Amino acid sequence: MSTFTTRPEITGTHGVAAATHWLAAQTAMGVLERGGNAFDAAVAGGFVLQVVEPHLNGAGGEVPILFWSEKDRRMQSVCGQGAAPAEASAAAFRRLGLEQVPGIGLLPATVPGAFGAWLTMLRDHGTWSLADVLAPAIGYARDGYPLIPRAVQAIVAVQALFREHWTSSAEVWLPDGQVPQPGALFCQPRLAATYERLVRTAESDGGGTRTGTIDAALRCWYQGFVAREIDNYYRTAQVRDTTGERHAGLLRYDDMAQWQPTIEPPLTVDFGRYTLAKCGFWSQGPAFLEQIGMLRHAGLEQHAPHTAGFVHRIAEAAKLAMADRLAWYGSAPGASREAQMALLSDDYLRQRWMAVGDRASQQLQPGSPLGQAPRLPDLDVVARTLRTADTRFGIGEPTFAALPPVAEWAEREVFVGDTCHIDVIDRHGNMVAATPSGGWLSSSPVIPALGFAVNTRLQMTWLDDGLPNTVTPGVPPCTTLSPSLALRDGEPYMVFGTPGGDQQDQWSPAFFLRHAVHGMNLQEAIDAPAWHVDHFPASFWPRTTTLNRLTVESRFSPEVLDALRAQGHDVKVGEPWSESRLSACTREHDAQGRLLLRAAANPRGMQGYAVGR
Numbered sequence: 001m002s003t004f005t006t007r008p009e010i011t012g013t014h015g016v017a018a019a020t021h022w023l024a025a026q027t028a029m030g031v032l033e034r035g036g037n038a039f040d041a042a043v044a045g046g047f048v049l050q051v052v053e054p055h056l057n058g059a060g061g062e063v064p065i066l067f068w069s070e071k072d073r074r075m076q077s078v079c080g081q082g083a084a085p086a087e088a089s090a091a092a093f094r095r096l097g098l099e100q101v102p103g104i105g106l107l108p109a110t111v112p113g114a115f116g117a118w119l120t121m122l123r124d125h126g127t128w129s130l131a132d133v134l135a136p137a138i139g140y141a142r143d144g145y146p147l148i149p150r151a152v153q154a155i156v157a158v159q160a161l162f163r164e165h166w167t168s169s170a171e172v173w174l175p176d177g178q179v180p181q182p183g184a185l186f187c188q189p190r191l192a193a194t195y196e197r198l199v200r201t202a203e204s205d206g207g208g209t210r211t212g213t214i215d216a217a218l219r220c221w222y223q224g225f226v227a228r229e230i231d232n233y234y235r236t237a238q239v240r241d242t243t244g245e246r247h248a249g250l251l252r253y254d255d256m257a258q259w260q261p262t263i264e265p266p267l268t269v270d271f272g273r274y275t276l277a278k279c280g281f282w283s284q285g286p287a288f289l290e291q292i293g294m295l296r297h298a299g300l301e302q303h304a305p306h307t308a309g310f311v312h313r314i315a316e317a318a319k320l321a322m323a324d325r326l327a328w329y330g331s332a333p334g335a336s337r338e339a340q341m342a343l344l345s346d347d348y349l350r351q352r353w354m355a356v357g358d359r360a361s362q363q364l365q366p367g368s369p370l371g372q373a374p375r376l377p378d379l380d381v382v383a384r385t386l387r388t389a390d391t392r393f394g395i396g397e398p399t400f401a402a403l404p405p406v407a408e409w410a411e412r413e414v415f416v417g418d419t420c421h422i423d424v425i426d427r428h429g430n431m432v433a434a435t436p437s438g439g440w441l442s443s444s445p446v447i448p449a450l451g452f453a454v455n456t457r458l459q460m461t462w463l464d465d466g467l468p469n470t471v472t473p474g475v476p477p478c479t480t481l482s483p484s485l486a487l488r489d490g491e492p493y494m495v496f497g498t499p500g501g502d503q504q505d506q507w508s509p510a511f512f513l514r515h516a517v518h519g520m521n522l523q524e525a526i527d528a529p530a531w532h533v534d535h536f537p538a539s540f541w542p543r544t545t546t547l548n549r550l551t552v553e554s555r556f557s558p559e560v561l562d563a564l565r566a567q568g569h570d571v572k573v574g575e576p577w578s579e580s581r582l583s584a585c586t587r588e589h590d591a592q593g594r595l596l597l598r599a600a601a602n603p604r605g606m607q608g609y610a611v612g613r
Contacts, residue, residue, distance in 0.1 A: 005523040006603040016599035016612030017041060018583035019422040020056075020499060023145065024048045025601070027136045028424050029611045031128070038430035039067070039126040040133055042422055043118045046436055047137035049420045050114075050452075051188060052145050054441045055154035056398055056499065057420045059191060060112040060230075060454035061438025064279045066266055066485040068431040068492040069125055075485055075492070077266040077279045080117025081457065081476040082110040083259055087250040090463040090471050098243065099381045101459045101471060103396030103541025105241025105444055106234055106249030108456035110477065111259040114436055115221045120261050123214040125430075130213050131199050138199075142192035144185030148607060150400060151441075152182045157401035158394055158442045165240040166445040169453070173441055190451025198226070227256035229449045239445050242541060244390030251454065258474075266485065269293045269344055274516055275487040281340045281468075282331045284539075285482040288505040290321035293349035294356075295513065305514045305528055306556065308563035314513065315550055315569070316356040318506050319535040320365060326536055327366035327374035330469030330478040332461075340468075342369035360568035362548050364536060377462040379537055382544050389542060396459045396540030397501060398440045419481065419499040423585040425597050431587065433483035433495035435504070459541045480539050484508055488588070496584035498602070502539050503532040507580040522584045522600035529555040530579035553579050577604045585610070 010016055015032035019025040028045035032038070042065075050059050065078040093101060101108050122133060155162075155173050162170035172188065173180075180186050201220050206213030220226060234249030241247055266277040269289040276292050278285030294317040303309035324343055328336070342348055348369055355365065366374035398418060419437035438455030446453050460478060461471035469478045482504045483497040498507050507530055514525040530553055534546035550569040552561065554576045565571050583601040590596050599610035 005527050007523060009521045009523040010599040010610045010612045012597045012612035013427065013595060014613050015041070015426045016585045016597045016610065017045065017422070017424045018585055018599045018601040018608070018610035019045055019049065020420045020581060020583065020602070020608045021049060021052050022607065022609040023052045023140070024422055025609045025611050028422065032426055036128050037126065037428060038424040038426040038432050039121055040128040041426065042424045042432035042434055043122045043126060044133040044136055045422045045424065046118050046434055047134055048140060049422065049436055051137050051140045051191070053151070053420050055151040056418050056440050057436045058439030058441070059115065059452040061114045061436060062110070062112065062455055062457060062479065062481065063114040063117050063434050063436040064283055064479065064481045064483055065117055065121060065432065065434040066277060066279065066483045066495065067121065067125070067433070068485065070429040075266055075277055077264050078117045078121055079262045079264070079279065079282060079476070080113040081282060081479045081481070082113035083255070083474050083476045084110055084458055084461070084471055085250040085252060085255045086473045087252070088458060088471055089473055090465060092250070093463055093471065096247070099463060100385045100541060100543065101461055101463070102241040102243055103459045104394055104442065104456055105239055105247060106237065107241060107247050108458040109234065109249055109251040109444065109454045110457045111251070111255050112439060112454055113259070113261060114438070116218060116259070117261045119214050119218055120263070123211050129210050130202055130217050134195050134199060138192050138195050141188040141195070144187045146183050147180050147186040149182040150605065150607070152180060153400040154398060154442055155179055157399050161240070161394065168446040168448045169441065172446050172451060188451060194226070194450045194452070222256045222259065226450065227253050229447055230256065230454065233447045237445070242389055242391065242395070244388070267344065271296055271516065273488050274493070275490070276512070277485040277487070278482065281329045281335065282476050282478055283482050284325055284329065284478065284480050284505050286329065286340070286343065287321040287325050288482065288484065288509055289344055290324060290349060291317040291505070291509045293344065293346065294320065294353040297350055297353045300513055300517050305518050305520070306560065308560045308567065311531055311552070311560070311564060312360070312567055312569070313356070314510050315531070315533045316361060317353070318533050319361050320352050320355065320367070322502070322536040323364050323366040327376055328369070328468055330467065331475050332468055332470045332472040334466040334470055335468035336372065339369040339372050343367070358567060360548055361535070362568070364547065375467065377464045377467055379545050382537070382542050385542055394442050395542065396456065399442055418581065419501070421483070421497045421499055421581070421583055423495040423497065423583055423599070425495065425585045425587050427595065429492065429587055429595060431485065431492055431495045431585070433485055433497050435481045435483045435497050435499070437481050460539050480504055482508070486512070492587060494584060494586045496582060498581045498583070500581055502536070506532045507582060511580070511582045511584070522586065522598055526580070526582045526584065526600050526602055529553045532579060551579065553577065580604065581608065583608055583610065
């Protein structure tokens with residue numbers, strides 16, 4: 001086991017926080033220092049992430065949340081993934097001559113659920129006021145924050161789109177017509193004004209109470225001026241998207257007014273001393289649980305984390321779980337709840353593991369829970385779509401250009417991916433893990449009156465009729481976003497997660513197994529060489545399918561790479577610190593019964609940090 005870490009594992013007793021941006025982690029810790037609890041801290045940090053990581057999420061995005069309430073002694077899942085608009089049916093997209101939901105623009109929008117999810121958790125479990133939790137985000141948007149190079153790369157990548165077509169975005173992200181400088185203070189005054197107006201309105205209409213003000217803010221967002229401005233823009237604007245044509249949006253006031261987040265018990269699977277909890281089949285979280293259930297039978301204790309045996313076993317389990325995701329996950333009428341729950345049974349997972357051999361799988365192999373035959377979407381649609389698509393200005397994921405900018409997306413001199421994550425544990429033992437995303441600056445045009453863009457999550461649905469994830473009015477798409485929570489010996493132990501789209505529930509299981517099976521501390525498990533497989537249709541437009549590609553960090557030894565190739569893996573060697581974006585926090589009691597807290601964060605990209613005391 002390696003003892004090398006890029007930074008120490010943080011240890012404290014008062015509170016810990018870890019996030020993909022240091023300002024969000026420190027904001028959360030500041031809330032804990034001033035008497036707030038983990039729910040207050042996570043919400044304040046989450047709103048800061050919308051400002052300081054605008055290339056990865058925004059006010060018009062979504063967020064799934066897992067939390068442990070020490071008062072209630074239970075864990076809960078909050079679905080902050082908004083639903084498809086009432087006008088968004090498969091037939092409606094086909095009438096536009098489309099076989100896929102576009103990756104950018106107005107057509108792929110769902111109800112922006114992040115605001116509702118954050119505030120619902122704050123109202124029910126927090127202690128701070130609306131104004132106090134929004135104050136840090138408003139301050140950064142109004143007064144400025146250092147714009148990280150990655151955000152500038154995102155602006156560079158799409159500046160032509162902004163200048164030629166999305167002029168409302170150009171006004172925000174190209175001030176005075178110029179690309180901002182990395183590290184310079186950057187302001188978002190329109191976003192600050194939107195949140196300031198929302199706070200004033202909610203305080204006026206909230207009856208003078210904390211919860212009344214939060215409820216008034218929710219009404220203001222989903223039934224007030226925010227919803228009206230979104231409706232007006234999506235109804236009247238015609239903007240360029242990945243079809244190469246201009247389209248209006250489908251999102252309407254009534255879609256906003258009728259939506260609210262759902263709160264439910266998470267799904268769980270046991271692994272030795274641990275119980276792993278994930279969001280439901282509206283997320284890809286069950287793919288994590290499937291892998292953990294299969295790997296109970298893999299003898300991983302005999303394979304060190306830096307060996308081919310460890311990588312091969314986890315990679316092959318991921319292939320099977322992600323094939324099941326394609327065939328069975330989603331909330332549309334074509335989904336079978338009985339089949340979905342059968343995917344998590346030990347009998348099914350044991351049978352799935354028996355399909356894993358010493359050779360890398362070359363085929364996409366969904367299973368047959370309860371004997372039901374899997375049904376897959378028409379994957380040939382990708383080739384047909386790309387024949388007429390316009391990829392000059394980006395694809396479905398957050399996209400970034402090298403500096404200086406590149407000429408064409410087709411040259412593949414760009415790279416994609418990532419979102420945001422935050423974990424918090426307070427001195428009382430409350431725990432929160434959240435993975436906010438959507439509404440990033442290159443997803444759709446800024447709504448001029450609000451200063452933010454709306455998500456494009458509907459691109460993750462299919463237009464084939466009768467699938468579990470067929471685009472369906474009023475139904476949320478199956479999202480890649482996937483925070484994690486773990487119990488140990490029946491007690492709440494860890495919150496963790498990572499950005500990364502389809503890689504989230506590949507990097508997270510490997511991290512957990514390095515920690516739980518091989519005893520690495522949090523920072524060691526995060527820093528260890530990582531990998532991911534591509535063996536399924538991508539979740540983001542244009543949804544291309546790659547099989548048996550294993551991308552690994554170059555810190556693996558040549559002997560390990562040769563062994564993986566000998567097992568049949570198509571090995572692609574990436575940069576030494578290019579895979580995984582994990583952060584994590586744990587709680588446990590020492591021999592004297594005192595609460596002991598730990599935290600760690602990803603060093604890759606020199607952006608994520610853990611703090612605590």
